[in-house]
Amino acid sequence: MYSQGLIGADGRTEETPEFLAAFQARVDAEQKIEPNDDMPEGYRRTLVRQIGQHAHSEIVGMLPEGNWITRAPSLRRKAALLAKVQDEGGHGLYLYSAAETLGVTRKQMTEELLDGRAKYSSIFNYPTLSWADIGTIGWLVDGAAIMNQIPLCRCSYGPYARAMIRVCKEESFHQRQGYEIVMTLARGTPEQKAMAQDSLNRWWWPSIMMFGPHDADSQHSDQSMAWKIKRFTNDELRQKFIDATVPQAEFLGLTIPDPELKWNEEKGGYDHGPIDWDEFWRVVKGFGPCARDRVAARKKAWDDGEWVREAALAHAEKRRARKLAVAAE
């Protein structure tokens, strides 16, 4: 799903000016950087953090939706939601593998998520209160993820770019199945339409916060742009998203919960009202309505799975020993 503007980037690096200039020249020439290539420590660290956050977001993002699989209103919806949630698990795995090429282990990343050192997208700390939320998440949250992730397919780091190409191919289905759910509700009974509107009211602002702080307030963003980890600024991506989404809401006869939203002829895009950044930081720092539940659910899965991991390793060891014994006969 769901990369978010990187939280807490740190592009500091200590290489010689010659080394940094040579690296920058490669990036400027649009050459991809591959795992064993020399790279500035700041580049490596930024990517480890960003890809890790992105992977965690995919995995934690399975929770609010997984919550509705058993209650999906029809077999068609259930099959689609199951497939979508399974895709998100896959996205997490592609991304963890991409991060591992930078010398961090899966275990380290998992531990950092569970002990709160690593962040994930703030959007998943909100609850899914109604079936309409499953539609809205697909429409807005996967939609925002698409805006964010398409430029990442051209990221300078090869393994991340390749993972994003696979991810982007799958996101389009997520967004469309979500929009179809919201459309069905918006064209249904007055109660169903009200459900869709209520859901849009709750998810709109968190969705546009997914692009991260305003450009003026996002430190280190320039370095990520120079290294071509990022191709567009947070505000540019947010603007694209709003411009694409407002007509989609109008088509449904739903109202975006922003009284200051209006078309600006001069810039050829919508102006929007102020974003509540205090709320954003509260949620990022783990004070969102569901933050405790999310991490607790991941921790439970990790702890409950321990005996399975141990048994699988023991079984593999036993098979290896048996093979050796047969070979020695």
Added chain:
Amino acid sequence: MTGEVPLWEVFIRPRNGLSHKHVGSLHATDEVMALQAARDVYTRRGEGNSIWVVPSAAITASDPDQAGENFEPGEKIYRHPTFYDIPEQVGHM
């Protein structure tokens, strides 16, 4: 036993007639689980009809610092057909 679940590289053949191509990696305790996981992670939409899994530790890679010596053999342009001047009317084979 180290407690770390080993890493595997996954190769998929999109269809008969094409080579297996590297698609990514995954963790699994043995080759049976690696194949099963590769199927779940990398072939959810008909991406292929055959999977190879190889322990990542079994791969020996060339050194990127020697890419210059290895892959840019200087001015050996005489290895390419365009190096040779042949009149147009002779045609190509």
